[in-house]
Amino acid sequence: MRKTCRLTVLALLLTLGVLLTAGSAAAVTANTSGQTFQNGNCLDVGVTSQCGGWDQTTPGVAGRPYVQYLAVTTGGTTTVIIDNTAGVASPLALNGSDVYAVVSPTNSCQPGQAAAAGVCYAVPNRVTVSLVHETSANNWSYDFTTSSSSTPSVTSDSVIDLIVGIRSTYSTLRWSWVNGVPNYWSTTTPVSPTAGDAHVKFTPKTMPWMTSGGCSGIPVSTCDIARADREELQPNLLLSMDTTLDVGLAGVLFGTSSAFIGSLETTPIQAGSAPTLTYAAAAPHLNADGTLRTGNFYALLPSNILTLFGTSVAAFDPAILAIARTGDTGTFSTAWAPWTAAGNGSDGQFLTISNISFSAPKFQVTRASTAQASNTQTVSKALSVKVGKTVSFAAIASGYSLKTSGSKLSAKVSTPKICKVVGKAIKGLKAGTCKGTLMVTPKKGKPSIKKFSFAVVGGKQLMFALHRR
DSSP states (O other): OOOTTSOOHHHHHHHHTOOOOTTSTTOOOOBOHHHHHHHSTTTSSOOSTTOOOGGGSSSHHHHSOEEEEEEEEETTEEEEEEEOTTOOSSOOBOTTOOEEEEEEEETBOOTTOOOBTTTBBSSOSEEEEEEEEEEETTEEESOOTTOTTSSSOOOTTOEEEEEEEEOTTOOOOOEEEEEEEEEEEEEEOOBTTBOEEEEEEEEEOEEEEOTTOOOOOSSOOOOOOOBOSEEEEOOEEEEEOOTTSOGGGTTEEEEEESSSEEEEEEOOOBTTBOOOEEEEEEOOSBOTTSSBOEEEEEEEEEHHHHHHTTOOTTTOOGGGEEEEEESSOOOOEEEEEEEOHHHHSSOEEEEEEEEEEOSSOEEEEEEOOHHHHHTEEEOSSOOOEEBTOEEEHHHHHHHTTOOOTTOEEEEEESOTTTEEEETTEEEEOSSEEEEEEEEEEOSSSOOEEEEEEEEEESSOOOOOEEEEO
16 A cells, blocks of 8 residues: 655655746646546536536535546556545646546436435445546547557556545445456555545456446346447446445455456355355347457455455365356356465455356355365365366376276366366366366276366466365
8 A cells, every 4th residue: 555655746846846847848747637527527516407426415526535546557667647645636647648537426316316225325325436538628538448549558458556545424335346357455444534545456358338328237137238339448446335235345356357347245244154255247148249258257355254254365275165156057267366465455365257158147155065175175285287288187086096996087177268178188278277077987886976176377386176076
């Protein structure tokens, strides 16, 4: 987390006396256009009867969340756009940037509309922070698909570094969602009169876009759209202040790629029992070009959530948690990776659900049953398969000390895009989680079938797990 004692870029230039005039070739200028865009366009000010800006809400403009820091790294070059330790509601953009971040009230009431749960809220229950870029004088776009000429350039390989200041008006941050792949997350809860913040770093990814609306309902339920009109790169962060989520699950983060939105539902936390986390994503069945759409879901389970499941970051074993797709049928693969406070802002485990087919899949994360846990064998050494390499059936069996003398071994995979059977071995095709079944057929007696799940990687050794069925 960035310390408040850090000087802003603008303040530092003033201190050194090197802020040059606008006509100088070496000048670092401040762009007021983004500030103007935030103040109007139904964001801070409700300018028409159809708009409910922050001035229509109980927090008002002065009490709403604000952008404390924004930087974009593209091609190894980092550009600081906003450095606002003073907490100004609508700060200026530095370095002559035509990129900005706007803060929108989600589910706020329109002028004259009465607040009611499920309709609109005097204190908006969700807040959206979106990157925008100026396409021409006073014209702004949320779409960065063709924004290579923006300053700085924002692409699907960029890293967005964003800190949102949260004033004491809001002290109920529950879950947060980004459109992209998160790699850093840290929060502090505001306690009056001290403000808090949410710090995220993520790589934005494209999402489907529809001319006549999409599937943005939360929690995700259905999405009966066959095909997207186009794909857009829209870097967004959604902060949910909805107190329907148990406070014990506060601070969770998840993200999606190639989806309209993601959501999280949970069972109530009860002493002595683990909760059920239900993640969901919504998207059309097809991409804009007519090809089959697949996407990814990313979820951070911080240390406090792992504790509820009876485990920890250090003792985590993927076999402890069961992940099942519910609702519509389709494909998916799972993989886990550790997060640390030093490198990622939070201690926890990071779940990637990849190769997801749509339209509105849900994924339930639960504590594995006693039977599942007791039937899980852990190999004494970590095993994985590199992309392009193979692991033999015999090696799998040997790694778990299975009795196979004189037995016939065969296998099937359920993740054909990740791995495939080649002769008496399994070959890794691309990074992900390879799943399938191994059959051990003895000369006498009934065959036994084992479920397996292991990582296909580019060199890093990950845990290999085998489950009895």
